[in-house]
Each structure stands twice: as C-alpha cells, then as structure tokens.
Amino acid sequence: METSCRICSGPVKGSIDLGVQPRGNAFPKPDQLAGEFFYPLIVGMCDSCAMVQLMAEIPQEVRYHDEYPYRASNSTVHSEHFAGVARRLLRTELTGHDPFIVEIGCNDGVMLATVADAGVRHLGVEPSQEVAALARSKGVRVLPRFFDEETAGEIRAGHGPADVIFGANVIAHISHLDSVLKGAVTLLGPNGVFVFEEPYLGAVVEQTAFDLFYDEHSFVFSVSSIRAAARLFGLDLVDAEPLAIHGGSMRYTLAKRGARLPTAAVGELLASERARRLDRPATLVELNRRAERVRDELTALLTSLRADGKRVAGYGAPAKITTVTNYCGIGTELIPYVCDSTPSKQDRVVAGSHIPVVAPSVFREDRPDYAVLFAWNHAKEIMAKESDFAGRWILYIPEVHIL
Numbered sequence: 493m494e495t496s497c498r499i500c501s502g503p504v505k506g507s508i509d510l511g512v513q514p515r516g517n518a519f520p521k522p523d524q525l526a527g528e529f530f531y532p533l534i535v536g537m538c539d540s541c542a543m544v545q546l547m548a549e550i551p552q553e554v555r556y557h558d559e560y561p562y563r564a565s566n567s568t569v570h571s572e573h574f575a576g577v578a579r580r581l582l583r584t585e586l587t588g589h590d591p592f593i594v595e596i597g598c599n600d601g602v603m604l605a606t607v608a609d610a611g612v613r614h615l616g617v618e619p620s621q622e623v624a625a626l627a628r629s630k631g632v633r634v635l636p637r638f639f640d641e642e643t644a645g646e647i648r649a650g651h652g653p654a655d656v657i658f659g660a661n662v663i664a665h666i667s668h669l670d671s672v673l674k675g676a677v678t679l680l681g682p683n684g685v686f687v688f689e690e691p692y693l694g695a696v697v698e699q700t701a702f703d704l705f706y707d708e709h710s711f712v713f714s715v716s717s718i719r720a721a722a723r724l725f726g727l728d729l730v731d732a733e734p735l736a737i738h739g740g741s742m743r744y745t746l747a748k749r750g751a752r753l754p755t756a757a758v759g760e761l762l763a764s765e766r767a768r769r770l771d772r773p774a775t776l777v778e779l780n781r782r783a784e785r786v787r788d789e790l791t792a793l794l795t796s797l798r799a800d801g802k803r804v805a806g807y808g809a810p811a812k813i814t815t816v817t818n819y820c821g822i823g824t825e826l827i828p829y830v831c832d833s834t835p836s837k838q839d840r841v842v843a844g845s846h847i848p849v850v851a852p853s854v855f856r857e858d859r860p861d862y863a864v865l866f867a868w869n870h871a872k873e874i875m876a877k878e879s880d881f882a883g884r885w886i887l888y889i890p891e892v893h894i895l
C-alpha cells in the first residue's frame with residue numbers, strides 16, 4: 493500500500509499494520525453496536541520528510557463530535573502539568589502590552605483556566621460542545637470551531653495577532669496540518685510562537701507503544717519531521733523539549749522564519765534522531781515486529797490465566813485500549829470489564845472489542861486476581877490510588893510483564 497504524504501506529497505509506504513480498527517474514542521452504548529465504523533489502521537513514514545502518518549483519512553467531524561468523551565482534567569498529573577504550562581507562558585511569552593493567546597483544542601479548559609484567572613486575553617478553539625461548555629464554566633472564552641487557515645484569518649481580524657498559539661495532544665490529530673501551519677503564519681504576530689506538545693515518535697519506538705496509533709493520531713511527530721513541515725510553510729523550529737507526559741512527548745516551538753534563533757536542543761535532538769534511525773521507514777517495520785510479539789505474548793498470558801481460573805480485569809479505558817484489544821483480539825472472554833474514572837465513558841463499551849467500561853468502585857468491590865493497566869502512562873498515579881489492590885498488575889509496555 494502506498495499513498496502521498498499529507499505534508500510534502502512524497503511517497504508513504506505502509507509499515508505497521510494494526511488490522512481493522514474502530515474509532516479509539518467511540519465508546520458506544522451497548523445498544524449502539526450495529527453499524528460500528530471500521531477502517532484499516534496502517535501506519536507509514538514519508539520517504540522525503542519522515543513524517544509518520546496514518547494511511548487512512550477519517551473525517552474530523554466523525555472523530556470530534558459534541559460528545560467527545562476525553563476530559564484532559566481527569567488526571568491530577570495532567571491538570572498540574574497544564575497549569576504549569578500556562579504559568580510558564582504567562583512568565584515568558586505573554587509579558588507585553590495586552591498579550592493574546594489562542595489555544596487549539598482547549599478541551600475542558602485545563603490550560604486556559606489559569607490564563608483566564610490571570611486576566612490575560614485568550615481564546616480557546618474547540619469544536620466539541622460538551623468539553624467546550626466545561627471550559628466556559630471555568631471562565632474560558634471558546635470559539636466552537638475547527639482550527640484552519642480560514643479560522644486563523646477570522647481570529648486575527650477580530651482580535652489582532654496572537655503572541656502565542658498553543659496546542660496539546662491535538663496538532664498531531666489534524667490531518668489538514670498544512671492548513672494549521674498556514675493558519676499559524678496568518679495569526680501570529682512578528683515575534684509570536686506556535687507551541688505544541690504531542691506524543692513523541694522516539695518514545696513510541698523505544699517503548700513499543702503501538703497503542704498510540706489510532707484514528708485520532710493522524711501523525712506521530714519527531715523533531716526531524718516537524719522541522720521539515722515548518723520549513724515548507726514559512727516557519728522555523730526554534731526549540732524542542734522532551735516531556736514525560738503521555739508516556740513520552742515533545743514540546744515544539746515554531747516561530748516565523750528568521751524571527752528567532754534555534755536553541756542548541758534542536759540540533760542535539762536532530763542528531764540523536766538520526767543516530768536512532770527515527771527518520772527511516774525501516775524503524776517502523778521493526779516496531780511492527782515488536783508489536784506482533786507483544787500481541788502474541790499478551791493473548792497467551794491472558795488465555796493461560798483464564799485456563800487457570802484466574803479473574804482478570806482491565807484498568808483505564810484510554811483511547812489506546814481500542815487499538816490493543818482489537819489488534820490482539822481480546823474481548824470479554826479474556827477481560828470481562830475495564831474500569832475508568834471518566835463518567836462519560838462508563839456504562840459504555842470499548843469500540844470493536846465491546847468490553848464494558850465501569851466505575852472504579854466496581855473494580856474495588858470485585859477484587860480481581862490481575863488487572864491489565866491500559867492507562868499505562870498514568871501508572872504511578874493509578875497504582876498510588878489503588879494501593880489496596882491485592883492482585884497483580886499486568887503491563888504490556890514496553891513488553892508484557894507482571895508486577
């Protein structure tokens with residue numbers, strides 16, 4: 493299978509095949525299972541610009557509807573992280589006269605609430621109504637739209653140039669990334685910055701985190717691919733900063749061409765990516781092999797636990813659970829339920845594998861022998877919260893192991 497790169501039109505060959513998959517965050521109600529949407533989850537890297545991307549294109553209106561269930565404030569660690577991001581931007585970039593920040597995909601206002609509290613001019617651009625309402629309840633101004641070049645022009649006309657455009661775990665979702673980059677050029681003031689943080693290809697490869705691939709992640713970025721994309725649209729990559737969040741992310745800072753000098757970190761990370769062959773499609777082919785091994789070992793472990801009469805539950809219903817359970821063919825016969833603290837996911841099922849999502853109280857009362865930690869990027873927070881759990885944790889990242 494071969495397609496053209498969404499960024500530079502270069503050739504992209506499929507290297508990772510995770511089978512036929514539903515949408516990661518669909519979480520249908522048990523009576524909504526007829527006619528579920530499925531697509532082939534194949535991932536490739538562009539031969540020319542090294543951008544890692546899904547081969548299929550799923551319309552964004554299907555993915556980010558009004559009932560989009562993810563709540564960024566659900567984790568204490570995440571809430572603290574984003575309040576910290578806001579404080580830092582207020583200290584470093586939003587210091588001039590009447591500064592202005594735009595956040596693409598502000599979700600429930602986890603970052604902009606701190607900016608609003610500081611009385612700084614801001615605008616969240618968020619098409620999903622339920623999360624937008626939560627952001628508004630925290631005093632955040634929200635424009636209910638998708639961000640693209642046209643929206644950027646309208647915001648500039650109505651509010652003036654932005655000092656900062658921010659996005660977290662959203663820019664890699666947008667298949668029309670070219671329009672977002674053009675929009676950034678339109679909206680930013682001469683010394684403005686476009687800052688975004690997204691799961692990092694280096695972390696995905698290092699940890700065999702194949703479950704980071706699902707419909708919402710149109711791309712998985714690297715420093716090399718973002719530098720190339722920025723250049724194509726009149727921007728420079730001027731900083732890159734590794735982050736621990738979401739199992740390993742990278743924060744990228746883009747500025748208008750020639751406006752700022754790149755930090756030393758950019759060159760260092762580019763060299764490290766070349767050494768780790770993160771710009772080579774063969775690296776994805778190798779990742780595919782390791783994903784197959786995890787799939788085989790996880791299903792073998794769960795099958796043998798079932799044969800031994802052990803009771804196994806799932807913990808956390810992140811979007812990632814959809815990829816893992818559908819790729820591995822894990823259904824309710826191996827994992828009868830999964831618990832998650834997000835009310836909008838409870839009493840629903842994981843798309844495709846149809847594992848019911850219940851409240852954590854059900855898990856605590858049930859006291860299973862084993863729990864598969866699907867929200868593995870929140871391991872520390874969850875294990876501390878569930879310190880009374882007497883069973884054992886099963887992890888499958890970076891490889892299948894029991895704690």
Ligand code: DWN
Binds near residue numbers: 568708811833873874
């Ligand atoms: O890009 C995206 C990322 C980065 O965030 C999105 N497309 C959606 C989302 O992905 P995810 O669903 O994989 O995110 P999380 O943060 O890994 O999801 C964790 C899940 O675990 C949530 O459903 C909440 C749940 N949870 C829980 O039940 N108890 C989390 C914590 C910390 C807990 O204590």
Ligand code: ZN
Binds near residue numbers: 497500538540541542
């Ligand atoms: Zn390309």
